[in-house]
Amino acid sequence: MKTKKLLLTTFAILLVVLINGCEGDDFTPIVGQAPTVQSTVPVDLATNVPLDQVVTLTFNKKMNPIAIGTAAFSVVGQNTLGGSPIEVMGTRTYDDASNTMSFVPTNPLSFNNIYTATLLPLPKVKDIVGNFVQEAFVWTFSTRMIAAPMVIATDPLDNETAVSVGKTVTATFSESMDPTTISATTFTLKQGSTSISGVVTYSGTTASFNPSADLELGTVYTATITTGAKNPLGIAIPADHVWSFTTETIPPTVISTDP
Numbered sequence: 001m002k003t004k005k006l007l008l009t010t011f012a013i014l015l016v017v018l019i020n021g022c023e024g025d026d027f028t029p030i031v032g033q034a035p036t037v038q039s040t041v042p043v044d045l046a047t048n049v050p051l052d053q054v055v056t057l058t059f060n061k062k063m064n065p066i067a068i069g070t071a072a073f074s075v076v077g078q079n080t081l082g083g084s085p086i087e088v089m090g091t092r093t094y095d096d097a098s099n100t101m102s103f104v105p106t107n108p109l110s111f112n113n114i115y116t117a118t119l120l121p122l123p124k125v126k127d128i129v130g131n132f133v134q135e136a137f138v139w140t141f142s143t144r145m146i147a148a149p150m151v152i153a154t155d156p157l158d159n160e161t162a163v164s165v166g167k168t169v170t171a172t173f174s175e176s177m178d179p180t181t182i183s184a185t186t187f188t189l190k191q192g193s194t195s196i197s198g199v200v201t202y203s204g205t206t207a208s209f210n211p212s213a214d215l216e217l218g219t220v221y222t223a224t225i226t227t228g229a230k231n232p233l234g235i236a237i238p239a240d241h242v243w244s245f246t247t248e249t250i251p252p253t254v255i256s257t258d259p
Contacts, residue, residue: 034134035059035127037119038099044139051108051143055090055117058100064126068094068101072120075103077113081148081238088115111235114142149231150174151241154223158243165216165247169209169223178232182207186228191221218249 041056042049055075075088090105109115119125119137126132153172156163169189182202187209189196198211207225215221225241 033061034131035061035063035125036133037137040117040139042141044141046141048144049109049115049141051110053105053109055103055105056100057119057137058098059127060099062096062099062128063094063101064128064130065094065096067124067126067132068092072122072124073101073103073118075105075115075117077110077115079110080112080114080142080145109143111144111146111233112148114140116140146233146235148235148238149177149229150237151225154241154243156243156245158245160245162248163215163245165214165251167215167247168211169221170206171223171225171241172206173229173237174205175231176205177202177207178230178234181228181230186226188224188226189221190224191216191219196221215247217247217251220244220246 036059037057038060039058042053057073069092073092075090076085077088078085088105088109089107090103092101092103094101103117117139119133121133121135124132150173151171152174155170156167171187179202182200184198184200187200187207189198189209189211196211196215197213198209201208201210207229209223222242222244225237227236227238227240230236
């Protein structure tokens with residue numbers, strides 16, 4: 001966790017430096033007390049932060065509103081389930097009465113994310129006298145951690161043999177899924193590189209793929225549930241779930257009747 005926090009912090013600082021590094025500033029600080037951040041919302045290391053959270057910094061003195069508007073400030077998120085850090089887009093405002101800068105994300109934050117907020121000590125972040133923040137201010141917070149849904153059972157099983165050519169292929173999830181994400185796009189069946197046509201349905205926690213025609217005898221098929229399959233909260237399965245099976249070599253026949 002410490003390594004991930006360090007990487008997020010480094011990424012955030014480099015990102016803001018890149019944005020602001022090419023802009024000149026010939027301002028000479030006025031001798032006096034430098035402004036500092038008194039408090040933040042969320043607080044450092046806060047957990048279960050709401051997805052609609054407005055991020056705020058309150059300073060110890062009145063700040064230059066114009067300077068705040070161009071402040072070297074960023075919020076970067078890292079999903080704990082994997083992926084690359086992503087900067088959060090948003091707008092900022094400044095309330096002179098409370099000495100508070102607010103950052104409103106354009107889109108809601110995401111579950112399972114650790115966010116790093118960074119204010120860089122560039123001359124642009126000034127108080128009304130002209131003194132600017134001297135040190136970088138960095139803090140982190142996280143949204144609710146929710147386990148990703150998973151495929152917990154399939155029929156046929158992986159590497160199963162002698163599967164009926166009339167088989168309906170199913171996959172059962174660890175929890176209820178968003179039915180709109182279970183489709184022929186996210187649940188596929190292939191013979192080699194050839195896609196098999198069929199109808200995908202979803203009920204309870206089980207997705208079913210019913211081939212439009214009987215499968216071929218003695219043939220290996222590969223079924224896949226992609227990461228496009230998500231639960232109602234929008235959390236996807238962590239990786240494509242892939243399994244294979246082989247159909248029967250001799251079709252069933254009637255060998256006797258009674259009467």
